[in-house]
Amino acid sequence: MKSKVIHSVLLAATLGALSGASTAADYKLNPFTLVYEGAITENVTGKVNIRTVRYSLNGIDISANVYTPANYDASKKYPTVVVAHPNGGVKEQVAGLYAQRLAEQGYITIAADAAYQGASGGQPRNVDKPAYRIEDIHGMADFISRYAGVDTARLGLLGICGGGGYSLAAAQTDKRFKSVATVSMFNSGRVRRNGYVDSQLNTIQTRMQQASTARAQEAAGGTVLYSGDANLSDEQIAKLPFDLYRQGYEYYWNTHAHPNSTFKYTTSSLLDLMRFDATHQVELIDQPLLMIAGSKADSLYMTEDAFAKATGTKDKELFTIEGATHIETYWKQPYVNQALEKLTQFYGKSL
Template sequence: MTFTPLNALLLTAIVSSASVQAADYRKNPFTLVYEGAITANVAGKVNIHPVKYDLHGIQIAANVYTPANYDPAKKYPVVVVAHPNGGVKEQVAGLYAQRLAEHGYITITADAAYQGASGGMPRSVDKPANRIEDIHGMADYISQYPGADTTRIGLLGICGGGGYSLKAAQTDKRFKALATLSMFDSGLVRRNGYQDSQIATIQQRLQEASAARAREAATGEITYSGDAKLTDEQIAKLPFDLYRQGFEYYGKTHAHPNSTFRYTTSSLLDLMRFDAQSNMDLINQPLLMIAGSKADSLYMTESAFKKASGTQNKRLYLIEGATHIETYWVPRYVDQALSQLEPFFDKNI
């Protein structure tokens, strides 16, 4: 795809730091690409269990993490972790799932249907209803897992997974507490552009998405968006930290072959009418929203937090100095996020 500002802005989530060493998924038996990732299951330690399960006829690929000295005869609190747009379970979602397991939780993170190692055709369909159902499906599966306490399930959504987690928790009261990290409202950004940068082209892009769906129906041809290949020079000129640092994270330092920003253009028919922040009053569970103080995506977290009128137990926590993508991997920022997540879930699930 030829580079244009539109293509760049359709991408989500890169850390412009030459000192960051790229993780090699081929060197990890579970293809994990985050710092401190499990390399082998050791008795008495946190273990990882790759699993597959059916969700409405689609096979979902997930990783379950069990805490140290896990005993299936005992009961453990659970946290479901939803990954970012374009991300997979082996990246930031896996990092937070592993760290929460180290704290004593059973955790699960799954690749979205039609994405990653999960099934579904055509590939890279990216519809909000599917992503929300993925979260319900993770709760379904982990509720049957040996040792899972179904009365103590928490939900953590990261980036786009955070926006979809807001929607899932509005109606799924199995989730006793909800936390988001660097929340990203996929509908708002696909519709208006990042920081409202594409409002002038809304109708044009809807026409393009409509034409793409018409081609699919008439010929079976699938049109894709968001798969621009950019040079380092082009990346450096992108207007937002999220995109510049996102290309670094997903394309270089924490790259995984299953992770792609490509999505079917017809998905925009669903994405552009989606609003992660509608019906926020339905969230009556304890709510913790975490974001970097320097994140140019912070406006979405702040907006959603203000609309969460259904719970008195809510808190907005800013990680001082962090950008959106830096909350995914920079050790001091990850530690800071976990210093809030762990006591939040301890108290509320």
């Protein structure tokens, strides 16, 4: 089933007023280095709280934030949601925003930095292999399932951007997740292989050779090579061909910048990324599935493709947010509010 938000005149006017650039959020001004609107600044009794935790996953130290709902009582049982962050993102950005907002609705939530990324351990830095990102999601489920107050019979999964693609892969076999949702899903393998909007089909073999060369150099003890790292001027950013890239640079490098967040990843990771596809065997998902994306997102094709291929569940919905681009679902409050309202309804029924 598909549904689309119908805007009222008042909401349209509100969106028009908010169409400019977002207000910068300074991580240095938040004790938890959170960079999103309405972020927790202190833990207050009786309100939503945040706790920074660390745990080991396959010998790697993982840094995560756990959010607990208002009036949290460890002796009670709460529905719980695991939140997987976007490519290049960290737990203090949009993953934290959605985790906190769900906690405000009564859920225990966890958002963790991927292994080799953010404040988590692992060398070399910024390895971005699908198997690791999927294992990160399983690992969050491992940890949070032992957290006081968590009802493991009501465990849900939310993946944002690249975390959405990896969540689809994780939920195929991890049936601890009773339902799965994505926001602005990004199929990392398809994009690294084919280019964004399938714009680099004629250079696939060349880029795979570059990744192979990078792997050989690492194995020989040479310098680790990186891709995706570029220091672009405002003029160069404005000339980028896609909204996701233009607005992504603005979000990650300006308005919601965090020192642990970076676009770069080891070039050798492409050996794994380019043979991955988030929709491979997606029919194994038999849990309730909700996929959310902006109607103006140039990444919408990836959500639509995955949704169509998810034939293993009869309880699925594609929910489009009218007027929203990919990055705007990360921070623009009218769009975030719509996504959260839908997520709360979805988890309320499926958990």
